[in-house]
Amino acid sequence: MIAGPCSAETQDQMLTIAHQVKQSGVEIFRAGVWKPRTRPNTFEGVGEEGLGWLNEVKRETGMLTATEIATSGHAELALKHDIDVLWIGARSTVSPFVVQEIADAIRGTDKIVLVKNPVSPDLALWTGAFERLQQANVVNLGAIHRGFTTYGSSVYRNQPNWPLALDFKNQLPEIPLICDPSHIAGVRDFVAPLAKEALELGYHGLMIETHHTPDSAWSDAKQQITPETLSALMTELVDLYQSVDHTCPNKALQKLRYKVDIFDQQLINTLALRMKTTNDIGMLKKQHGIEILKANRWEEVIHRMLALAKENGLPESFIENTFNMIHEESLKQQLSLHN
Numbered sequence: 001m002i003a004g005p006c007s008a009e010t011q012d013q014m015l016t017i018a019h020q021v022k023q024s025g026v027e028i029f030r031a032g033v034w035k036p037r038t039r040p041n042t043f044e045g046v047g048e049e050g051l052g053w054l055n056e057v058k059r060e061t062g063m064l065t066a067t068e069i070a071t072s073g074h075a076e077l078a079l080k081h082d083i084d085v086l087w088i089g090a091r092s093t094v095s096p097f098v099v100q101e102i103a104d105a106i107r108g109t110d111k112i113v114l115v116k117n118p119v120s121p122d123l124a125l126w127t128g129a130f131e132r133l134q135q136a137n138v139v140n141l142g143a144i145h146r147g148f149t150t151y152g153s154s155v156y157r158n159q160p161n162w163p164l165a166l167d168f169k170n171q172l173p174e175i176p177l178i179c180d181p182s183h184i185a186g187v188r189d190f191v192a193p194l195a196k197e198a199l200e201l202g203y204h205g206l207m208i209e210t211h212h213t214p215d216s217a218w219s220d221a222k223q224q225i226t227p228e229t230l231s232a233l234m235t236e237l238v239d240l241y242q243s244v245d246h247t248c249p250n251k252a253l254q255k256l257r258y259k260v261d262i263f264d265q266q267l268i269n270t271l272a273l274r275m276k277t278t279n280d281i282g283m284l285k286k287q288h289g290i291e292i293l294k295a296n297r298w299e300e301v302i303h304r305m306l307a308l309a310k311e312n313g314l315p316e317s318f319i320e321n322t323f324n325m326i327h328e329e330s331l332k333q334q335l336s337l338h339n
Contacts, residue, residue, distance in 0.1 A: 002066060002085075002178070002207040003230055004030040006220040007043065008050035017212050018057040020227035024234045028085055029057050030066040030207060034074055035219055036091050043218045051081035058084070066114075071098070072105035079106060087114035088129065090146055090183075094118040099129045103136040114142045114178065117168070121148040121161055126168055130175060142176040143168060144207060145198075147184035157186020157223065160194065162201065163259045169202075182209040182223045191225055192233050199240055201258065208233075274326070275333065282334030292334050298327060 003021045008014055008031040018029050033050030035043060054065040066085035069075045070092050078086050086106065092098045093116055106113065113133060118125040130141060145165040147158025169177050179198035181191045195206050211217045214224035225233070285292060302323060309319040 001026045001205060001234065002028040002030050003210045004066075005211045005217065006032060006182075006209045006224060007035055007218050008033045008046050008053055008067075009218050011053045011056060013212070014050075014053045014057055015060060017210060017227065018061050018063065020212060021210055021230060022061045022063060024227065024231040026230075027063065028066050029054070029061070029063045030085075030209075032068050032219075034068060034070055036068075036070050036089060037219075048077050048081075051077060051083060054083060055081060064112075066112075069102060072101040075102050075105040079109065079111065083111070085112040085114065087116060087144060090116045090119045093129050094120060094122075094125060096125070096128060096132070099132050103132045103138065106138060107136040109138055110140060112140045112142065113138050114144050116144040116146050116180070117148065117165070119149045119158075121150070121159075121164055123164055123167055123171070127171060130172060142178055142204075143172070144178045144180050145184075145203070146180035156184055156190065158184050160184050160197075160262075162197070162262050166201065166259060176204040178205040178207055179203045180207045182207070182220070182225075185223055187222050188214070188225045188229075191223070192236070195233060195237060196240055199237055200244060206237075271326070275330065278330040279333055279337065282337045285334070286338050292331065292338065301327075 001024075003024070003026045005013065005017055014031060021029065031050065031054060033045050033047060033054075035045040037044050051067070054067060057063065058065050064084035066087060067078060067083055068089045069078055069086050070089055075086065088099065088102060092102070099115075115126070115129045115133070118129075126143070130143075133141060145160075145168075147156065148161045148164070150159045150161075165177065165179075168175075179195065181194035181198065184194050185191050191208060195208065198206065208230060209220060209224040210227055210230050211221075211224040212227060214221055214226060217224055282292065284290070302320060305319055305323050306316050309316050
């Protein structure tokens, strides 16, 4: 279990949280001292001073310390201050140039280095980051699944995309996989359910953002939980872990079924977005007096989908029937807008 605030704010804040999460059995204390922000003129971390605060946390509590490194300069400073665990963030993982510069800066280190998935759902970028670190003789490696940025609305800040994370786990089974439910959730109410899902899927650990006064946190206030909430969650997770049969021969079947459930959910979400878009098209046609049915347009769509079906080894008749049903429902809904 890795826990601590999104950002280091003051030394007193760090020590207060550290002593509280230590009581829950947390082994590694996390805090960001450099914060990659989307827009300028926002809080971007306290910088190197925060590394000294992490050392004080380690001295008083005995916990290992962890922070994010986004540049080779960050990496060098973290090593200089003897930080135990370094993680490469999602915005850094997406750039092979940045990952290579960090790998060169920490070449041969025996520190634990964790790599978050890239913001985009690109498995090759994620696995490629590990290849660069391994070539730099960095051997104590782990992965953090923090979700992926996707187009469209979602209840989550970042889509979990569990199937992709499980594919990573299958490709690199020797790399421990940790879930970051805080960044997937975006709001604290979803942290516990996501943590439990990760545990049931066989993840090796969790990173949970924890703050003693989360509503007043200087960054990511909505997704941080209190140490008291973390303690209660830890108890639930221990009970859940003990109830899961980790030697069950059907475990692989359960995981595959879970992947199917996720794909089904994604199909429904995609269909809902598609129907909304076709309704928007229907409204636009109504406003400008454009006829609803364009035969040539639908023939183009079917031709393109059948070509994709062939590329992906899907029966053409299945895809044609499926898309004809979708088209029929789309026309029905557009006609209802005109009546």
